[in-house]
Amino acid sequence: MAKLFISLYAFITLALIGLSAGLESLFLADDNDSQTTVVRQLLSSAKQQNTDIPLLLQAANIPYHLLNLQDLAWPAASLQQLQDGQALNLYDPKSGEQVYLLIENNKLLEISLSDEPLAPSYFILYRSVFFILLGMLIALWIWPLWRDLEALKKSVATVMPDGNISENHISKSSLVAPIATSLNNMRSQIANLIQSQRELSGAVAHEFRTPLARLKFALGMQENNHTELQQNMQQDVLELEKLVQEMLDFSAAEAQIPALHFSELPLNELCYSVCHKLKKSHLSRIELTIQDSSEYLLGDGHLIERAIENLLLNASRYAQSRISIGFEANTDYIDISVEDDGLGVTSELRDKIFEPFFRPDEGRDRVQGGAGLGLAIVKRVMQWHQGQCWVSESSLGGAKFTLRFPHKS
Numbered sequence: 001m002a003k004l005f006i007s008l009y010a011f012i013t014l015a016l017i018g019l020s021a022g023l024e025s026l027f028l029a030d031d032n033d034s035q036t037t038v039v040r041q042l043l044s045s046a047k048q049q050n051t052d053i054p055l056l057l058q059a060a061n062i063p064y065h066l067l068n069l070q071d072l073a074w075p076a077a078s079l080q081q082l083q084d085g086q087a088l089n090l091y092d093p094k095s096g097e098q099v100y101l102l103i104e105n106n107k108l109l110e111i112s113l114s115d116e117p118l119a120p121s122y123f124i125l126y127r128s129v130f131f132i133l134l135g136m137l138i139a140l141w142i143w144p145l146w147r148d149l150e151a152l153k154k155s156v157a158t159v160m161p162d163g164n165i166s167e168n169h170i171s172k173s174s175l176v177a178p179i180a181t182s183l184n185n186m187r188s189q190i191a192n193l194i195q196s197q198r199e200l201s202g203a204v205a206h207e208f209r210t211p212l213a214r215l216k217f218a219l220g221m222q223e224n225n226h227t228e229l230q231q232n233m234q235q236d237v238l239e240l241e242k243l244v245q246e247m248l249d250f251s252a253a254e255a256q257i258p259a260l261h262f263s264e265l266p267l268n269e270l271c272y273s274v275c276h277k278l279k280k281s282h283l284s285r286i287e288l289t290i291q292d293s294s295e296y297l298l299g300d301g302h303l304i305e306r307a308i309e310n311l312l313l314n315a316s317r318y319a320q321s322r323i324s325i326g327f328e329a330n331t332d333y334i335d336i337s338v339e340d341d342g343l344g345v346t347s348e349l350r351d352k353i354f355e356p357f358f359r360p361d362e363g364r365d366r367v368q369g370g371a372g373l374g375l376a377i378v379k380r381v382m383q384w385h386q387g388q389c390w391v392s393e394s395s396l397g398g399a400k401f402t403l404r405f406p407h408k409s
Contacts, residue, residue, distance in 0.1 A: 054109070062111060065109075082101070097112075148175070166187075167184055208240065212237060219237065265297045265299060266295075267293045267336065268292060274308050275288055278312055293329070299405060303384065307403060308325075308338070314374055315399070318343060319340035323339065329407065331407060333405060333407050335405075336405075339394035341394070341396040388403075
């Protein structure tokens with residue numbers, strides 16, 4: 001901060017000094033000097049051509065007086081200069097500057113040069129030019145600082161898919177170099193923390209599989225494995241397996257952007273394929289309707305199927321009896337919507353429902369199953385496709401989840 005202050009203070013000081021000196025020499029030069037030059041040139045030219053000087057001065061609207069040479073006491077050098085036909089300059093603090101010239105009959109021509117102040121408009125012009133140039137100089141000094149601050153702003157505002165911020169490349173000579181270095185250090189620390197968290201989550205999820213496998217094996221070896229207690233235990237083991245798999249999937253989705261394999265996907269076939277896969281396991285008690293559409297979607301088929309599957313699994317947990325899949329397309333986007341007739345999602349929870357491990361309190365809770373990662377994976381898939389996802393109120397009475405893909409022809 002001290003470097004920034006000293007640099008700005010020194011620059012403004014030098015700019016003020018330079019502008020004052022330059023503009024004063026341009027605007028506020030002594031007008032009497034220019035008047036004296038003009039008058040002396042005029043008198044010299046008239047003297048050489050034997051012109052009637054008083055008449056010439058009258059024509060030029062230059063006031064003058066005729067004096068006798070003896071009216072003033074002249075030093076010998078000045079008197080000699082007058083007698084040689086040269087114009088003589090004298091300055092009086094009260095009267096200003098005068099020019100004297102000896103003409104015929106020992107008559108002395110006295111010309112008083114005006115010492116009037118400059119007009120107000122002259123000073124307005126001077127001040128306008130001064131402040132405009134000062135503003136331009138300050139803008140010139142600020143531009144590198146503004147450029148580097150914009151670069152820092154973009155690096156901080158750009159959050160990469162793995163949750164980190166992009167690295168900035170600010171020059172070490174920049175005034176904001178210390179801030180840039182601190183941001184890069186913070187970026188490294190964030191990256192290490194995120195990587196540690198992912199490694200821990202992945203390791204824990206993998207370690208869970210071994211005891212779960214032993215539990216499944218032990219339950220399967222029981223002779224009477226059809227009792228209510230054993231069936232509940234088996235259901236708990238399956239739920240734990242599902243939780244582990246969702247954690248592994250989400251950890252993989254967070255780790256890096258996968259290689260996307262884009263192709264043209266017919267919407268109807270895509271949705272019918274996913275529904276057929278879930279028909280017996282999760283949609284057996286649900287009345288499912290799919291809107292007819294001839295539209296094609298450009299995207300990664302496996303990932304889009306996974307996103308639609310997660311929405312259908314989510315809807316199947318809370319739907320009373322109906323689920324509907326609809327489409328909407330125009331020149332800019334293609335929407336895929338999944339609606340149910342359940343309790344829906346309240347407006348204050350709609351922005352949070354796509355966060356990892358988030359489960360609403362009303363209706364959509366752990367009792368219905370799920371670890372709270374299915375919708376987080378949907379959001380990640382939409383980010384990979386440069387799309388959007390949100391939840392709103394359904395015409396069926398429950399929730400309406402919408403996937404919006406950019407229309408690419």
